[in-house]
Amino acid sequence: MNIKSILQRILVWTAVLAVVVAVVGGVVGFIIGGMPGLWGAVMGTVLALLFGALTALSLMLAINVSKGNMISGAFFGIVLGGWLLKFIVFIALIFVVRDLDWVNPIAAFISIVVAIVGSLAVDMTVIIKARQPIIDEEPVDESTWGRPSSRN
């Protein structure tokens, strides 16, 4: 399993986690705080998991742009630039969400913490279960399993 497939699997499971946390948090938030609780939980989950998933997305984009040459300015520029941009947008959005009347801030905060810890658990589980080879080389041609086609 190479890096791209690991990152894709992380993104898929993060999306599943987002749905689960939004539904469970939304129900609990609605029971405790009514509609503001529901919206707070949904907003918190979306914020946390959207920005959590952006790291994996920026890594995939960086691998594509740098064409596998990871020791390059483009690669680390995209990963770290994406990280910086993500935090600026996160702070701006959270500043807006905090002042909304129809969002319960405590529900949003609890769902952000749960979603972030859950996304860490998802990342770790996927990576532990992924059988990544030490030397990561993609086969030249998938139909020949990496062997030159002339030998078939």
Place this chain on the structure above:
Amino acid sequence: MDTATTLLAQLEGNIATVGYGIAAIGPAIGVGIIVGKTIESMARQPEMSGRLMITMFIGIAFTEALAFIGIATYFFMV
């Protein structure tokens, strides 16, 4: 003496801003160390880039988790 004491003790605005500042320092140092060490390791063993990249991803994910929680604490709980 009284005036000096009063001036030193005077604080206006929200002290939670300092909390956000501290929450920003840690992840910055953490990500710097993670990325720097990953570059160093890749330069030593380029064939292990894939594994190093995934390890770097885990490191960044854990570091930014602290930052997200710190920033959210400042904005939502204060």
